[in-house]
């Protein structure tokens with residue numbers, strides 16, 4: 001099919017304040033580039049043809065992505081479109097057709113691009129909102145002072161002063177539904193050279209603060225956790241890293257019992273969000289052996305927050321203390337790294353659940369629950385993995 005984009009509606013310029021790493025924006029940027037070619041070279045029919053094809057390819061790419069959405073992702077797209085789209089765009093879709101079908105297959109290219117334009121503007125709007133920027137700024141300042149207090153109290157490492165210095169430079173973006181809620185996450189941290197924190201924007205603009213899903217609430221609930229990832233530490237194994245990351249976020253937030261890891265002992269009243277409860281339960285079990293015997297939570301938080309040059313950076317104290325704790329155990333006794341064996345068990349189970357077709361977060365939760373159950377009831381299944389540690393597998 002020949003495509004001609006000379007009449008494509010003008011795409012609003014994407015400001016540098018928004019992040020281009022998410023599906024909606026990426027496609028708009030591509031489409032915008034192609035459109036630029038179309039307009040710039042419109043006197044040369046051959047170039048118009050080539051550039052039109054490019055634009056068509058970009059649009060095919062988003063359509064393909066939308067066509068491949070899982071059922072729960074399609075539901076989110078429906079929720080998003082029916083709540084947030086302006087009436088003029090909403091009314092273009094026949095009532096008996098889903099948004100996935102409409103945007104993935106049935107809409108014209110022009111309508112498809114119109115949706116993407118609106119989608120980018122909607123996120124951009126939230127990104128530059130003074131209230132949103134204010135919440136991010138305040139959250140960062142609060143985080144810095146709370147980390148400083150925790151260093152003074154002795155449950156975060158002295159090296160965390162370096163982390164405080166980095167906080168202001170961490171970019172925080174509002175993310176789109178494709179990249180956050182559809183991936184079963186309210187936020188994520190992206191490491192490496194272009195490091196950034198991405199927090200879910202609102203898919204229902206009607207939600208006021210104190211409603212779940214409100215963008216200000218999203219920021220206040222998850223910013224500390226993501227800043228921990230960004231500046232404070234990393235313990236490698238996914239379950240362990242998330243458990244300690246969230247424990248520290250909770251302990252910083254609510255005057256927060258840094259010495260109590262088990263979320264059920266912390267009490268619901270103390271917590272907002274209840275994130276990574278399964279991972280924290282597993283960590284609590286690994287750090288406890290009977291009532292009177294346990295590894296102090298501080299060893300985990302110190303190991304997490306120690307800088308790379310510090311002797312605790314590879315957390316030998318923490319591993320050593322856990323192994324020592326279980327040294328009399330009939331199955332675990334005298335073995336090397338229980339933490340590594342638990343990680344290997346959780347990792348293998350997670351792979352198996354993913355293989356069965358579970359979603360990412362369901363696979364994580366099920367594998368951690370199963371590992372906790374094994375740890376308590378069939379430790380021999382975990383002990384089989386001593387000495388066969390599979391390496392570090394980190395998803396942040």
Ligand SMILES: [Zn+2]
Pocket residue numbers: 225229242245396
């Ligand atoms: Zn995390």
